[in-house]
Amino acid sequence: xxxxxxxxxxxxxxxxxxxxxxxxxxxxxxxxxxxxxxxxxxxxxxxxxxxxxxxxxxxxxxxxxxxxxxxxxxxxxxxxxxxxxxxxxxxxxxxxxxxxxxxxxxxxxxxxxxxxxxxxxxxxxxxxxxxxxxxxxxxxxxxxxxxxxxxxxxxxxx
Amino acid sequence: xxxxxxxxxxxxxxxxxxxxxxxxxxxxxxxxxxxxxxxxxxxxxxxxxxxxxxxxxxxxxxxxxxxxxxxxxxxxxxxxxxxxxxxxxxxxxxxxxxxxxxxxxxxxxxxxxxxxxxxxxxxxxxxxxxxxxxxxxxxxxxxxxxxxxxxxxxxxxxxxxxxxxxxxxxxxxxxxxxxxxxxxxxxxxxxxxxxxxxxxxxxxxxxxxxxxxxxxxxxxxxxxxxxxxxxxxxxxxxxxxxxxxxxxxxxxxxxxxxxxxxxxxxxxxxxxxxxxxxxxxxxxxxxxxxxxxxxxxxxxxxxxxxxxxxxxxxxxxxxxxxxxxxxxxxxxxxxxxxxxxxxxxxxxxxxxxxxxxxxxxxxxxxxxxxxxxxxxxxxxxxxxxxxxxxxxxxxxxxxxxxxxxxxxxxxxxxxxxxxxxxxxxxxxxxxxxxxxxxxxxxxxxxxxxxxxxxxxxxxxxxxxxxxxxxxxxxxxxxxxxxxxxxxxxxxxxxxxxxxxxxxxxxxxxxxxxxxxxxxxxxxxxxxxxxxxxxxxxxxxxxxxxxxxxxxxxxxxxxxxxxxxxxxxxxxxxxxxxxxxxxxxxxxxxxxxxxxxxxxxxxxxxxxxxxxxxxx
Numbered sequence: 197x198x199x200x201x202x203x204x205x206x207x208x209x210x211x212x213x214x215x216x217x218x219x220x221x222x223x224x225x226x227x228x229x230x231x232x233x234x235x236x237x238x239x240x241x242x243x244x245x246x247x248x249x250x251x252x253x254x255x256x257x258x259x260x261x262x263x264x265x266x267x268x269x270x271x272x273x274x275x276x277x278x279x280x281x282x283x284x285x286x287x288x289x290x291x292x293x294x295x296x297x298x299x300x301x302x303x304x305x306x307x308x309x310x311x312x313x314x315x316x317x318x319x320x321x322x323x324x325x326x327x328x329x330x331x332x333x334x335x336x337x338x339x340x341x342x343x344x345x346x347x348x349x350x351x352x353x354x
Numbered sequence: 355x356x357x358x359x360x361x362x363x364x365x366x367x368x369x370x371x372x373x374x375x376x377x378x379x380x381x382x383x384x385x386x387x388x389x390x391x392x393x394x395x396x397x398x399x400x401x402x403x404x405x406x407x408x409x410x411x412x413x414x415x416x417x418x419x420x421x422x423x424x425x426x427x428x429x430x431x432x433x434x435x436x437x438x439x440x441x442x443x444x445x446x447x448x449x450x451x452x453x454x455x456x457x458x459x460x461x462x463x464x465x466x467x468x469x470x471x472x473x474x475x476x477x478x479x480x481x482x483x484x485x486x487x488x489x490x491x492x493x494x495x496x497x498x499x500x501x502x503x504x505x506x507x508x509x510x511x512x513x514x515x516x517x518x519x520x521x522x523x524x525x526x527x528x529x530x531x532x533x534x535x536x537x538x539x540x541x542x543x544x545x546x547x548x549x550x551x552x553x554x555x556x557x558x559x560x561x562x563x564x565x566x567x568x569x570x571x572x573x574x575x576x577x578x579x580x581x582x583x584x585x586x587x588x589x590x591x592x593x594x595x596x597x598x599x600x601x602x603x604x605x606x607x608x609x610x611x612x613x614x615x616x617x618x619x620x621x622x623x624x625x626x627x628x629x630x631x632x633x634x635x636x637x638x639x640x641x642x643x644x645x646x647x648x649x650x651x652x653x654x655x656x657x658x659x660x661x662x663x664x665x666x667x668x669x670x671x672x673x674x675x676x677x678x679x680x681x682x683x684x685x686x687x688x689x690x691x692x693x694x695x696x697x698x699x700x701x702x703x704x705x706x707x708x709x710x711x712x713x714x715x716x717x718x719x720x721x722x723x724x725x726x727x728x729x730x731x732x733x734x735x736x737x738x739x740x741x742x743x744x745x746x747x748x749x750x751x752x753x754x755x756x757x758x759x760x761x762x763x764x765x766x767x768x769x770x771x772x773x774x775x776x777x778x779x780x781x782x783x784x785x786x787x788x789x790x791x792x793x794x795x796x797x798x799x800x801x802x803x804x805x806x807x808x809x810x811x812x813x814x815x816x817x818x819x820x821x822x823x824x825x826x827x828x829x830x831x832x833x834x835x836x837x838x839x840x841x842x843x844x845x846x847x848x849x850x851x852x853x854x855x856x857x858x859x860x861x862x863x864x865x866x867x868x869x870x871x872x873x874x875x876x877x878x879x880x881x882x883x884x885x886x887x888x889x890x891x892x893x894x895x896x897x898x899x900x901x902x903x904x905x906x907x908x909x910x911x912x913x914x915x916x917x918x919x920x921x922x923x924x925x926x927x928x929x930x931x932x933x934x935x936x937x938x939x940x941x942x943x944x945x946x947x948x949x950x951x952x953x954x955x956x957x958x959x960x961x962x963x964x965x966x967x968x969x
Contacts, residue, residue, distance in 0.1 A: 209655035212453075239677070242645045
């Protein structure tokens with residue numbers, strides 16, 4: 197069974213533990229500028245929104261890569277960049293509609309979320325469960341439960 | 355390790371930015387942040403200098419845990435000689451700026467001299483430069499931060515800056531980072547303004563990668579987070595209600611200073627409490643509180659983000675205040691509210707927003723307004739002088755004062771002096787509720803004896819964050835002591851003061867200490883920095899820092915005569931509540947406190963004490 201990163205922005209406090217966990221997992225350093233998940237803060241509304249690659253099936257980045265440096269991990273469903281193959285041409289960064297694959301100056305390669313091979317460090321580090329790693333077919337389950345509760349538990353009109 | 359190992363020395367007079375290695379011997383003895391920065395300050399600064407002169411220095415400092423996954427590891431401090439008190443000033447802030455500085459590869463920034471014209475310091479990893487800020491001078495905090503980001507075309511820059519209060523040398527001006535986190539107390543922002551330094555903008559992409567034992571560190575920080583999550587205060591009370599969880603609690607124990615400390619209970623407390631913030635308003639059906647917010651790496655998330663009622667008088671025709679913004683925290687809600695008898699939650703948030711926008715301390719500002727309102731009711735100050743009728747409870751007067759303070763319009767210039775200078779000017783020095791010139795925070799020192807002693811002996815003037823004995827005396831953490839008892843309080847205050855200095859110097863938030871003791875901090879520091887940071891050593895480091903700060907103050911001219919509380923707390927008994935009839939027992943506690951500190955009767959650390967602590 198594949199799992200997906202599932203983000204509930206309402207629960208995010210903006211602590212950036214996820215960003216540090218990501219950089220530590222991939223580079224062995226606490227460095228939010230190297231994180232593949234970013235938390236955006238919208239000051240005027242108080243919203244904090246974590247955002248990263250959704251591992252889309254179409255995978256424009258994978259399609260666009262001229263050297264086939266991006267491949268599908270068939271177990272996790274992640275689209276994974278091979279540092280050995282990537283030439284740093286950045287075409288994938290242009291083709292991705294969501295901006296979630298980015299160039300890294302230090303390495304001359306691109307980076308994106310690889311789901312940490314099936315145990316995403318960001319989800320483990322999140323103190324509020326704003327980021328969870330759940331059944332890929334049922335990312336809507338929590339929302340469905342919420343509405344089921346709202347509708348099913350209200351007083352009947354008759 | 356875990357220290358970056360270098361500091362940036364900026365001389366504003368000559369316009370130079372030079373990198374220096376950190377003195378690692380001092381780092382081992384004073385840890386970082388508050389401790390290490392204070393060590394540099396006392397070594398380099400003549401204690402007698404005028405705080406607002408070119409000779410004063412200021413230091414922005416992170417700790418060894420700043421910029422790491424240790425919970426709350428995002429703190430920084432600003433250390434300087436403070437203009438409000440003339441004592442050593444050390445103001446601590448959260449947000450994201452501290453971690454950014456550390457990730458740029460710096461433990462500290464030491465700023466010396468005075469720039470001939472307004473400048474800001476821009477740091478991008480190893481590169482640092484002073485840039486002309488003439489276009490930023492006169493701008494608020496909320497205008498300055500976006501302007502710098504736009505100029506550098508980099509939205510990921512973090513900014514620590516002053517607003518107009520700092521420029522105009524309001525004596526309790528703050529330094530604000532990330533729009534609404536502040537190194538708030540003791541007037542550190544005025545020192546920055548006096549140096550023509552508008553902002554320190556940082557972008558760091560190097561990260562913190564020199565943890566001594568990464569595997570052990572990850573385990574230790576995970577364990578620490580689990581303790582915070584499982585604790586009733588840090589895992590539930592603070593995230594849900596924020597520090598405002600205290601408003602009703604402190605009012606019930608009869609220790610909520612009200613109307614310039616004339617009373618100890620406020621009948622409007624419930625209207626300005628955490629519960630009130632969460633209750634939908636009649637006008638628009640929405641709650642004042644929008645959400646909570648964490649600082650960098652914090653797994654508690656006590657911060658409040660609120661939105662004022664669009665129909666409130668304070669923001670009529672002022673759409674810029676109709677968005678969500680930081681506040682209210684307990685201290686601000688108390689100082690702007692109970693201290694003035696104002697129970698209008700929306701007005702408090704408006705005044706609080708102005709404190710963030712223009713960079714001034716809501717505690718000292720609110721308490722100064724309290725003294726002004728008392729003098730107004732006595733007839734010492736008139737409507738003509740003030741520009742408005744200002745009886746206790748006037749939300750209109752509060753908002754008006756908040757609008758005229760930062761830019762020194764009319765009576766605002768005098769409000770910016772703080773309560774000690776202001777009351778003295780009008781012949782009523784006993785009406786300033788302050789110690790060493792700095793205003794009290796939100797707990798009554800005559801009802802809760804330990805906190806009274808902590809205020810009297812705090813090295814930066816009255817302060818709750820230098821020895822938060824409320825934890826023990828009210829909340830029972832780590833053990834319950836009776837608020838009315840004076841016995842045992844000198845020991846309690848000393849223990850809190852020393853431990854707090856160690857927490858502060860590690861680069862973490864003191865709020866962790868609701869759940870953590872130094873036994874929880876030690877494994878995190880040991881795996882990050884070195885085995886020597888045992889509980890025992892950390893306690894000694896805390897005591898060393900405390901005595902070093904004290905010694906600086908003594909050399910600046912402070913004596914035992916300055917370790918005193920206002921006459922009101924010594925002679926006017928609490929009128930209501932569980933502590934009814936009580937006054938401060940400071941004169942009983944102070945000699946005992948000096949004794950257990952190893953100080954002489956004049957409050958000076960003895961030669962033996964200094965030697966024992968390696969000072």
